[in-house]
Amino acid sequence: MNPTMPLKVYNSLTRQKEVFQPINPPYVGMYVCGPTVSGESHLGHARPFITFDVVYRYLKFLGFKVRYVRNITDAGHFEEEGRDAEDKISKKAVLEKLEPMELVQKYTNLYHWAMSRFNNLPPSIEPTATGHIVEQIEMIKKIIADGYAYEANGSVYFDVEKYNTDFSKKGQPYGILSGRVLEDQIESTRELDNQDEKRNKSDFALWKNAPAEHIMRWQSPWGEGFPGWHIECSAMSTKYLGEEFDIHGGGMDLQFPHHECEIAQSTVCNHKMPARYWLHNNMITINGKKMGKSYNNQIKLTEMFTGTHPMLAQAYSPQTIRFFILQSHYRGTLDFSNEALQASEKALKRLWDAYEWVIAQQFADNSTAKDASLDANVVKLVGEFTEFMNDDLNTAKVLANMFELVSIINSIKDKHIQADALSSATVQLLQTQLKQFVEEVFGLKNERExxxxxxxxxxxxxxxxxxxxxxxxxxxxxxxxxxxxxxxxxxxxxxxxxxxxxxxx
Ligand SMILES: [Zn+2]
Structure with a gap:
């Protein structure tokens, strides 16, 4: 074990693991894209929020003072610009005969409830898009003034080609994060509505003119309308974390176009790349298939907790799901199946049983270990917790070590190994490190309590x-x-x- 090994994270921007060096230590600014509260969160949403909760917890464990900002998208946005593009929130509000903000409140409450069941810590600031319309309008005005956006029929579009031409020279082309070159992006763009308003197909909306039936609308210099989705994250991250901050996180599916657009907008406004480290978690698949509406396999979190979805053999507790997610590295794919979740449920119970026993145990004073090699092994396994977390937050490897320790603990409990095999110092190290990693860093909560x-x-x-x-x-x-x-x-x-x-x- 090398205790001085620093934290390394995989930076999507540079496509390599890098030593984490905050701009202003010990302060760390972290922005994570939050939920769109136009519907219930599903299993796919659990992964980024649990992943970045552990990132937050681990940074705090290392002694950093973290400001964690996670937004709530409550203004209508276009999930994808296309024929079927709808302002999801106002359309659903009409269908359910609710005020848009009533719907927003309902799904925000449900989301917060699910997050607390997962034992995710609340972020330091949870700003809403509707609460930052002014900041978004100001940012759009700045982008227009700099010549990187234009107005058309009451909507405002970002001029991607102009940005790409100018900023490629500065080594920051559009596509720097996702690795997509602009020509490919244009070719893969479908024929979409409002295309005639745009100068180029790859341009994206900063502000949308609201048609008469659109419920959510605000006054702007370009008439009544509503913001595009990407601009809210640029506006809120700049406001609360500054023009340049440390970590920007989210699911891999947000790399393009969302984060690419954020980089372009913020760079034009603030003349710098907004975040140093871009962290992305991989997706959850279901029985080997991509999760999506078209596959009819999006399992809502409330359905997971109660077992009321045809694909579920039983209910799965929030902590079982949390544990299941931590069992694999956040950048690897993770496949949901009933068998996998049932195995996680059993394993978690085994961990808690051993954990509770060893934490409550008062061992007799023992200055020398009777089994020196076992003692050394326990010290090594515990020491590697930090080492593995410092290597791009490898929770999977930490858990593997914990289960080796569970076997040793159970052998002591069953008296196959004598308690004095380990020195008091090692027992104490085991107790404190287990407690810190199981509860503080991994945020696991004993549901029996x-x-x-x-x-x-x-x-x-x-x-x-x-x-x-x-x-x-x-x-x-x-x-x-x-x-x-x-x-x-x-x-x-x-x-x-x-x-x-x-x-x-
Ligand atoms: Zn975002």
């Missing part, structure tokens, strides 16, 4: 009292417990083995 876990305990207690009452022929008490629970929606069921179980409706 959660409200669900407590409810389970209370119900078990009532079942025991009822059993006791029945055995004393106190049917008044036993019936009362059964009937009152039934009134609360809890059904008691006799099991074949003489025990009792319950179900909640």
């Amino acid at each position: 959660s409200d669900d876990g407590k409810l389970n305990g209370v119900l078990q207690l009532l079942i025991d009292i009822r059993k006791e009452a029945k055995s004393k022929k106190d049917f008044l008490t036993s019936d009362k417990i059964r009937n009152e629970l039934a009134a609360l929606g809890v059904q008691l069921k006799d099991e074949k083995d003489g025990g009792m179980s319950y179900s909640i409706s």
Whole structure:
């Protein structure tokens, strides 16, 4: 183990692992693209938010003072500019007969609820697009003034070709992040509506003129309309993190066009590349297939937690999903299947059992390890936690080490290994490092201690009292417990083995 090995992260911009050097240590500014709250989050959304929660936690663990900004996209935007491009939020609001902001609130609440079930820490600032219309308009005005955007019929478009021509000379062509060259981008662009307004097919909207039926609209120098999607992240990251900040994160699917557009907009306005390190997590596939509306395999988080989706064999708890995501490196693909999730559920339980036992254990003082090689192995496995995290945040390798330690812990617990095999110092190191990495860095939360876990305990207690009452022929008490629970929606069921179980409706 080399304790001085610094943190390295894979920078999508340079396509290599780089030593992480913040602009202004110990301060770190991190911007992560947040959700579009026009619908419920699904399994695919869980990965970036859990991945960057661990990045946030680890940076704090290393002693950095992190400002973590994650936006909420609550103004209508075009997910892709095309025939079927709709302002997702206002269209759905009409369909569900809700005020747009009522819909935004509903899905924001659901999103926050899911994030807290995952035990994700709230970001330092969570700005909304609708709360920053002024900043977005100011930025667009600046881009027009510099000659990199133009107005057409009340909409404003970014002039990608002009940007590419000018900034290629400065070593920053359009496509620098995704590696796409402009010619390819134009060729792959479909015939889209409003194309006649644009000078070139690759130009993207900074501001859109709102048609009469469009509910979400704001006054601007170009008439009533609403901002394009990309400009909000440029405006909010600049406002809260400055013209140049340390980390910009998001899913790989955002590299192009979203992050490419952000780079172009911010560079024109601030004359510098907005972020130093661009981190992207890979996608989740489902049974080997890409997740998407067209495949009908987008499983909502509420469906994951309750098991109410035809593809699910059972409910999966938020912590099982968190653990499943941490079991692979964030840049690798991750394939969902019931078998994989069930294996994660079992493994997580095994980890908690060993963890709880070893943390609670008071070992006798022992200055010298009776088994020096085992002692050295434990020190090595624990020491590698930091080493693996410093190597581009390899949570998968840390967990592999934790499971080697689980085997050793279980052998001590079962007395196959004597407790004095390890020195007190090593035991203490094991206890503190496990606690820090399991709870602080990985953010795993013991669900047995959660409200669900407590409810389970209370119900078990009532079942025991009822059993006791029945055995004393106190049917008044036993019936009362059964009937009152039934009134609360809890059904008691006799099991074949003489025990009792319950179900909640
Ligand atoms: Zn963004």
